[in-house]
Amino acid sequence: MPNSFIVFIQFYRKFLISSLLINFLLFSLGSLLFVIVLDKLFIALIIYLLYRFTSLKNELVFFYNLGFSRLQLFSLAILADIFLLILCSSINYLI
DSSP, X not given: OOOHHHHHHHHHHHHHHHHHHHHHHHHHTTOOHHHHHHHHHHHHHHHHHHHHHSGGGGXXXXXXXXXXXXXXXXXXXXXXXXXXXXXXXXXXXXX
């Protein structure tokens, strides 16, 4: 079985660039960290619903076959997003 971290990165890489851009955009606008976290959770909910109720759910079969559930993938994606948010906030604080 492949490494779980590598499999997750393969799922999350679709959202990585857009997540970083949203982080830097919201920080440059001077938004509060709490507001940014709420925005990110709302965006994650929309993406989850897209994968749940559209034909995008067929893309998750690869991850199902490797033992990942939809809940695991999106929970890890939210945790990774919060980690990137904290990293971006510390970088923004240094600048």
